[in-house]
Amino acid sequence: MKGYRALIGALGASWLALASPAFADDGYSLWLRTSAPATGQAAVTRLGDSATLRLAESELRRALPAGTPPVVVATAAAPGIAALGLPFVGLGDEGYLVRRVTLAGRSVLLVAGNGDRGTLYGAFALLRALGTGDRAETVALRSAPKVKLRVLNHWDNLDGTVERGYAGQSLWDWWTLPDFDDPRYTDYARANASIGINGTVLNNVNAKTDSLTAPYIAKAAKLAAVFRPWGIKVYLSARFSAPIELGGLKTADPRDPAVAAWWRAKSDEIYRAIPDFGGFLVKANSEGQPGPRDYGASHADGANMLAAAVAPHGGIVMWRAFVYAETDPTDRAKQAYSEFKPLDGRFADNVLVQVKNGAIDFQPREPFHPLFGAMPKTPLMIEFQITKEYLGFATHLAYLGPLFAETLHAKTGRRRDETVADVVDGSAEGHKLTGMAGVANIGRDRDWSGSTFNQANWYAFGRLAWDPDLTSEGIAREWAAQTFGTDPQVVATTTAMMAGSREAVVDYTGAFGLAHLMATGHHYGPGPWVADLARPEWNPTYYHRADPDGIGFERGRGGSDAVDQYAPSVARQLARPETTPERELLWFHHVRWDRRMADGKTLWEDLVAHYDTGVGYVAGMQRQWDTLRDKIDAERWQKTATYLAIQQREARWWRDASLAYWMSVNHRPLPAGVAAPEHDLAWYKAQSYPHAPGHTS
């Protein structure tokens, strides 16, 4: 044992991190850790053969702990499986069963789906169950995804930058593709497969036409080939004006036959290189992107033209509903609904409309988007932002599970108890084509997502896309146990930190439904005072409308009437401040600073208190993390501790800058005992961050 220890000590190998916290762990392994040193001793038998089945087998061989009963990986069609009479019906192509069965007289643990992708997901599900404390002797799993397309959106540019990316360069080394197959592409696919993600849009929605040229199609095809055995399809963002820029046409009008022919030919070309190409994602007529409205055609005209081009190959189109400043200058929050609601029923069968979780833009808190439930004839794909553009970039610890779940579990009011999740997973209207998109937080940083805890947001997105009814707490526990080990103190402490971390960001950046208060361009830090940008809805002052008497954007019937974009029961509730949930009060209403809140205090007093709550929560996370110093490997512990210290300083900055500004508007004193801002307002206004990451447009 002594010699063995010495050998191990000399290695410094990261798989020992769980057992020996002193070792460095650079986070590359994500939530996928092997059970070494006894690994490789479990007996795994594979029935049938395919690249995907072989991966299922090798994943189990790689990570099953010693002492696991014999495991068989198979599909439902393999010899001997049908006779077992297992409930494969309803599992579809991607669902799986993990069951103790007797096969050829032996008691084995069967991992099987109708198709090999189901089997692969089953293998990962088994490892997840064992990694979170289940016993191999008694494990029994059965699951199928509720959402068909579980897709990451990479806002990755062809020059290697990532818009709103805070984890280094783009993973895709376009320069050496298609020649060089970076082993990291496989590791990326494996991580996604482990949580059920089955699609990836490779390039930024603010798309360059180059991505549709032959060299870039070949590059995408190489990635598609790497991802295919892991059950992952490749999609591309398409620039709507490509027929002009690449095709030399005079127009990109979707009603022009030459335009449609160009896209058909381009699609045929892509499918020759990538037979299982997923389809196109399109941002049209938004923030300067070209689109069908440039020609007086509708979003449906544009989407359907593209959909016709990919339909012969089984492809789909994801058409984003994120548009603004075109049709309704009175309230940006109303514009997507105004533009898309009338188009319900006019989209082709292979089109999904991709709708952000809220009506503005991935703020720390937004009410659910009013389009959910309002377009029953159209499959609506929900779009979340996993990368934390508005929640502290890479450095702040903010677990987004609660944000995702809050939207998914919101009641639309359209039918009894109908939730946004019901709309997204198709159960509300019986749509079969369903999807969930997450704007990736993945880059070339060694730990993939810029921090260990950011990995949890990637994980949570995948798990919720598989099953939108999962709880964010349960997902956090799963993730923590796999990432840090099953020590109950570690799991309890990390999940406690995570639980309130997103609410803390809401609190220290602006509670009660305040939104879009950040500085310009890079979106880093506070800028509630910004009022000088060219378009009104670019300015924070447009959103908070603070004046000496009150604060908030009036979206009730006396204001923009955005509330009436919701179902009548919801609209009724939101129309009046008295019945609007306080956490969304200032999103929907302009109210007086001295309005009495539920707790009997004034809005101003409560708003101030929330800033302090948020800052205090971060201090609490620091204390909690300190208790784990001996339980977490040194490298991940130290980086997280450093990032928490940054977050603490910046939370205080958000609080102080915001209070200094509000006080300059409302001329109210701080409640007794509350600390004054550290600097005066001019100091906060003078802060400048010209080299903030992620700002590429």
Added chain:
Amino acid sequence: MKGYRALIGALGASWLALASPAFADDGYSLWLRTSAPATGQAAVTRLGDSATLRLAESELRRALPAGTPPVVVATAAAPGIAALGLPFVGLGDEGYLVRRVTLAGRSVLLVAGNGDRGTLYGAFALLRALGTGDRAETVALRSAPKVKLRVLNHWDNLDGTVERGYAGQSLWDWWTLPDFDDPRYTDYARANASIGINGTVLNNVNAKTDSLTAPYIAKAAKLAAVFRPWGIKVYLSARFSAPIELGGLKTADPRDPAVAAWWRAKSDEIYRAIPDFGGFLVKANSEGQPGPRDYGASHADGANMLAAAVAPHGGIVMWRAFVYAETDPTDRAKQAYSEFKPLDGRFADNVLVQVKNGAIDFQPREPFHPLFGAMPKTPLMIEFQITKEYLGFATHLAYLGPLFAETLHAKTGRRRDETVADVVDGSAEGHKLTGMAGVANIGRDRDWSGSTFNQANWYAFGRLAWDPDLTSEGIAREWAAQTFGTDPQVVATTTAMMAGSREAVVDYTGAFGLAHLMATGHHYGPGPWVADLARPEWNPTYYHRADPDGIGFERGRGGSDAVDQYAPSVARQLARPETTPERELLWFHHVRWDRRMADGKTLWEDLVAHYDTGVGYVAGMQRQWDTLRDKIDAERWQKTATYLAIQQREARWWRDASLAYWMSVNHRPLPAGVAAPEHDLAWYKAQSYPHAPGHTS
């Protein structure tokens, strides 16, 4: 043994790469590999204490193979060492001794310098000696650096991009500095210390003033603190107009007392944060950068004003001589000499003039810069480019040792046998302040330099900066043995590949002294036809002057007379085509396509033959590398094989595009049996690479 093998197999740990080629090695370890599994068993005793001495001790503990005799690390002043009577005189602060001695009655291997930095270098020298085949029983080393400042220049921007960088983002994560101490900063310092590099300029010579603001000084200070125990000083590139942009002055005229006072105060501020700050690197009045010439002052005026600001703190100024298009529109190659030669003797004692190895810009081959030997009263620092801006970016295998050595070992003609190395290391004129700069090829890619073989260029720069008289062949052997292991076949094959690889690039991009033939902006691929850029000296046609009769830039006395910038004996030789070395013929002369060369063939025939030689060399490297498939770990083998295939395709592209163009000018047929270009000239002209890496200006 069986169980041990199984355990090892399960680990997949990279230290086994040398023994077991099947394992993956991502190249992160560079040339610093441990001798595991028996590591950690050598007895290492440290006499004295300092952070640097502790590093020397830990490096030896980490990597000394089992069976090494007891090792003592110490400085000359440690108890008992002086009595040994060892030759410490002449080793200076950084030199070292490694000697078998008897200390306190025990036979030990002593590693010692006059100062702890010397000891650290000695520890690395011992490991290098053992790693290249020396026996610990007989090893005896004594060495001191011939060059005082051995400095990397990082052309890293504050937004994380790297100008002419092909290995990913900047290592410096300015955004999380100074809070986060990325473990990679330590690994970077360690790698540099292992080859004797003792300084690093953190930011691009095309500098932003932000790097001189308080927040960025604090970030630089954090890096300096990490690097300090490794004997590495931090320098900053300074933007000459900073007194205007940061200081609010109306001028940056170096003769203005307010300007000098601003720089003094700024220097004081920097030294408060970084007590051992190295000093400033300045690119002035070149390629749009501001400088003293904007005010009618000289480069000496500018450099001396800055030098006075850092002199009280022991700092220095490295002032680049890379200027063009200001004073001499007739020949860009003459301009640095024209501008700087008259300033000899006018620079302050703590100024070095930093001169590129050649007079244009880091081309695959350039004659040595005529300033070397021409400014005897001024310390001239040589600047090499380690990053391969003009030699195939990250993907081409081109070992630059021969390029560096070719310049260093060139005879200046000023004194008998005086070489450029004699000028650079100060021996020619007795200068004590000497330096060598290398433009770094280091980024955040996992393997640091974009490919395994690019690591050799970083290594070779460091070794030649320590001792400019080393041979490139010897350095290649050292590097290969440490990087791939001492298997004689591996060392022989890899060094054979490396030996002619730079000459191959010369051959397939344009032999006989042709230069600057690359495409515009990104400098990727051939563009000899480019003739439409705004400034004449931006165009390849300016450099090659090809016409129906001949090719080459006439720099003899009938031309620009650049030859007379060299010492008379050299100028005499270069003045006539007949006595000019053929490898530099077209650099110095415009000659007829049908000129007879030494081998009896025409220039045109020989030029064509060189293209084919270059392409053939790459094919040869592919064959050589194939023989090592079972001797190199799979990951590094496969990546190198893929990159060689890219190089083969691109070498052919250079050849074909160049031949197609030359034939369009000279209307000559290809010699019999020579393959025609694959495409017509129009095809080559139409190639476009809008997203090529490294192009940030």
